[in-house]
Amino acid sequence: MRVLITGAGGQVGTDLALVLAGVVPAAGAATALLGADPVREAEFEVAALARTQLDIADAQAVTSAIAAHRPDVVVHLAAYTAVDRAEADVEGATAVNETGTRNIVAAAESIGSHVVYVSTDYVFAGDLGREMVESDATGPLSVYGATKLAGELACRPTDTIVRTSWVAGLSGRNVIHLAAASARDGRALRFVDDQVGTLTSSADLAAGLVAMIRRRPGGVFHVAGSGSASWHEVITHAVVEAGGSAGQVTPISTAELDPQPAATRPAYSPLVSERLIEIEGVPLPRWQDGVARLVAAITSEGGS
Ligand SMILES: NC(=O)c1ccc[n+]([C@@H]2O[C@H](COP(=O)([O-])OP(=O)(O)OC[C@H]3O[C@@H](n4cnc5c(N)ncnc54)[C@H](OP(=O)(O)O)[C@@H]3O)[C@@H](O)[C@H]2O)c1
Numbered sequence: 001m002r003v004l005i006t007g008a009g010g011q012v013g014t015d016l017a018l019v020l021a022g023v024v025p026a027a028g029a030a031t032a033l034l035g036a037d038p039v040r041e042a043e044f045e046v047a048a049l050a051r052t053q054l055d056i057a058d059a060q061a062v063t064s065a066i067a068a069h070r071p072d073v074v075v076h077l078a079a080y081t082a083v084d085r086a087e088a089d090v091e092g093a094t095a096v097n098e099t100g101t102r103n104i105v106a107a108a109e110s111i112g113s114h115v116v117y118v119s120t121d122y123v124f125a126g127d128l129g130r131e132m133v134e135s136d137a138t139g140p141l142s143v144y145g146a147t148k149l150a151g152e153l154a155c156r157p158t159d160t161i162v163r164t165s166w167v168a169g170l171s172g173r174n175v176i177h178l179a180a181a182s183a184r185d186g187r188a189l190r191f192v193d194d195q196v197g198t199l200t201s202s203a204d205l206a207a208g209l210v211a212m213i214r215r216r217p218g219g220v221f222h223v224a225g226s227g228s229a230s231w232h233e234v235i236t237h238a239v240v241e242a243g244g245s246a247g248q249v250t251p252i253s254t255a256e257l258d259p260q261p262a263a264t265r266p267a268y269s270p271l272v273s274e275r276l277i278e279i280e281g282v283p284l285p286r287w288q289d290g291v292a293r294l295v296a297a298i299t300s301e302g303g304s
Contacts, residue, residue: 002045003213004071004113006104007078009050011172012118015206016075017048020213025203026297027170027290033207033282044213047071051078056100066107073213075116076104079148083122086143087262097147102154114216115155116209121165121197121224123149126266131228133274134163134220142263152220160212161220165271166234168290169202170297179235180298183244193232193251198224198270201290211280221275225287228270237288241295 003020007013015025022039047069054065056078066074079097080086086093101117108115122145123138140146152161168174175191182189200223208223229237232251239248254265273283284290 001043001073001213002047002069002071003073003075004047004049004066004069005075005077006049006054006056007051007076008048009052010077010081011169011174012167012202012205013048013050013077014171015169015202016077016209017046019203019206019210020044020046025170025206026301027201027203028293029203029207033211033280033284035282039210056103057095059103062103063107063110066111066113070111071113073114073116073216074104074108075118075209075213076101077118080144083142083144083265084262086147090143093143093147094150097144098150098154101151105154105156105159109156115159116212117151117155117159117161119152119161119163120145120148121163121269121271122266123152123163124266124269126269129268131270131272132222133272134222141266144263158218160216160218162209162212162223163220163271164200164205164222165224165269166197166199167202167205168199168294170294172202175235176238176291176294177298179238180242180295182248183239183242186244186248188248188250189235189239190250190252191232191235192254192257193230194253194267195265196228196230196268196270197266198226198228199234199287199291200225200284201294203293204284204290208276208284215279217279219275222271222273223276224271224273224284225290226273226283227286227288229287234287234291238291238295241292242299
């Protein structure tokens with residue numbers, strides 16, 4: 001099967017390219033999800049295109065790349081992910097997240113490719129005080145969330161939309177790296193305890209994406225770590241896993257953040273992977289497990 005990945009230079013793209021090549025990323029992967037059917041040698045022919053190789057905002061470049069590679073499946077990861085910056089750059093976020101996705105879908109349509117579009121829990125308002133299922137109403141609070149939702153709406157009903165949340169991988173400069181570094185140097189951290197979601201290991205997400213690439217089910221799927229926690233709980237867990245102490249992380253409220261972030265984030269947006277469990281039988285591992293494996297990979301690299 002031929003697979004083209006957009007935004008392949010990002011943290012999910014890095015892990016997905018490994019898993020599609022049959023390599024288990026250093027942070028492990030949700031192998032239970034692939035069960036008795038691990039990736040076979042040469043099962044996938046992958047074109048992993050980073051931004052420098054394909055700018056999805058350029059419609060002509062998208063058409064040419066998809067015509068050249070003729071993928072069976074396009075895994076569309078490229079996105080304007082700077083959530084706070086997007087508030088002052090609606091045009092830039094729209095050009096990538098909405099128009100870029102339209103470009104991908106139109107080019108996929110022209111050669112009959114399936115699109116797997118990766119979206120976000122930020123399409124929800126998160127004001128219901130409960131976990132979100134696929135059929136829940138959307139209501140983004142930020143430009144990033146609104147433009148990612150516009151990307152969902154640009155997909156065809158036959159395409160597969162994979163919503164995930166709070167992604168952390170070995171290759172990204174994310175908060176789990178910060179937590180591991182703080183455990184080492186004893187630095188104090190402050191994290192909010194009034195935003196609750198689900199941390200997802202990008203290596204685990206990559207395994208979930210392989211399941212979606214193989215099955216091409218169509219429709220909306222939540223694919224996120226199992227369970228839920230506030231940022232304060234997640235970071236405390238990571239610091240302790242890395243050998244630090246829970247006391248290093250002080251809980252604060254969003255109102256106490258200084259400076260205040262430009263974008264409003266959902267207060268409570270854990271994703272339940274109901275439809276993934278329905279078709280695959282298992283969800284992604286618990287978030288604590290994903291964090292533990294990621295911290296172990298970071299510390300064994302001797303880095304942060
Ligand atoms: N990270 C999260 O917490 C999270 C949560 C939910 C959903 N998601 C979604 O998951 C997907 C993957 O995210 P990620 O964590 O891997 O983010 P990431 O590390 O920021 O990767 C996104 C990639 O897209 C690239 N990109 C930006 N504009 C582009 C353009 N015009 N053309 C081609 N590539 C472009 C970026 O390149 P540059 O770095 O050069 O700009 C980057 O390599 C995204 O669709 C994101 O919306 C992420």
